[in-house]
Amino acid sequence: MAFTFTPAGTFGLAATADLINRGFADYVVQFKMTEATLWHAARLDSIDFNASCVAQVDGAPAGVVLIARRGWTSRVAAMAVAPEFRRQRVGRVLMEHVLGEAKQRGERAMVLEVLTSNAPAVRLYESVGFTKVRRLTSYAGPAPAGLALESGLTEVDLRAVAAALIREQAVNWPWQLSGETIAMLTPPTVAYELDGAWVALVNPAGPAITIRALAVDGPDRRTERAVRLLHAVMARHPATKWCVSAIWPEDLEPWLTGAGLARDALSQWQMVRA
Numbered sequence: 001m002a003f004t005f006t007p008a009g010t011f012g013l014a015a016t017a018d019l020i021n022r023g024f025a026d027y028v029v030q031f032k033m034t035e036a037t038l039w040h041a042a043r044l045d046s047i048d049f050n051a052s053c054v055a056q057v058d059g060a061p062a063g064v065v066l067i068a069r070r071g072w073t074s075r076v077a078a079m080a081v082a083p084e085f086r087r088q089r090v091g092r093v094l095m096e097h098v099l100g101e102a103k104q105r106g107e108r109a110m111v112l113e114v115l116t117s118n119a120p121a122v123r124l125y126e127s128v129g130f131t132k133v134r135r136l137t138s139y140a141g142p143a144p145a146g147l148a149l150e151s152g153l154t155e156v157d158l159r160a161v162a163a164a165l166i167r168e169q170a171v172n173w174p175w176q177l178s179g180e181t182i183a184m185l186t187p188p189t190v191a192y193e194l195d196g197a198w199v200a201l202v203n204p205a206g207p208a209i210t211i212r213a214l215a216v217d218g219p220d221r222r223t224e225r226a227v228r229l230l231h232a233v234m235a236r237h238p239a240t241k242w243c244v245s246a247i248w249p250e251d252l253e254p255w256l257t258g259a260g261l262a263r264d265a266l267s268q269w270q271m272v273r274a
Contacts, residue, residue: 063080132270199214
């Protein structure tokens, strides 16, 4: 097999989106990528379409890796191999190629997230030098009954949540929960602050609301203040379901379970290659 590599920007975003969709057609989490959603991801997650790469085998598009970049760290935002090219080393060759390019650019680390249930992908990433950092978990459930409105709950700019996340350097937030990512969010996502705790909510007017980010300033009563804030926004925005995607650090689970949410089965490994 003859491998060639083309930057996703040169290959074309519509064609790249189609290749991603082919690679994820049988994925556990179903989604549909379009050129518009790729542009949105580029803005939110810092995807570099010149660093992102499409692999072709004997001239046929076989796989793609989307690479995001910030400072001296890059991230595998997505990696997909077309079904007809699986088990032909396409994924490994792609990863070795983008890792080599990252080294040439002077980057010092690459990170990614992968479903814990996706054993073949985990083995691939470990085989090229990635190690597990921690588990990222998901949550869902209704708001507890009888919650009272909090007079101190204040709506704030989403950048205030981002700043709070950046101040919490000890947490080492995953890429999608980092301050740099949250600073790029815009309405209708909303943000609130209460007693030095900060939260961002997606779809606040809908029947299901996603908790997009949560941060607590300072070392004191952190879980208590996170729970109090979540109960305050649950009282402010009545909804039948509250959700957290599988990007939440497992060690901070009490912030969410203390507010009444239950852990879901879906989880990811946060991995890094230095």
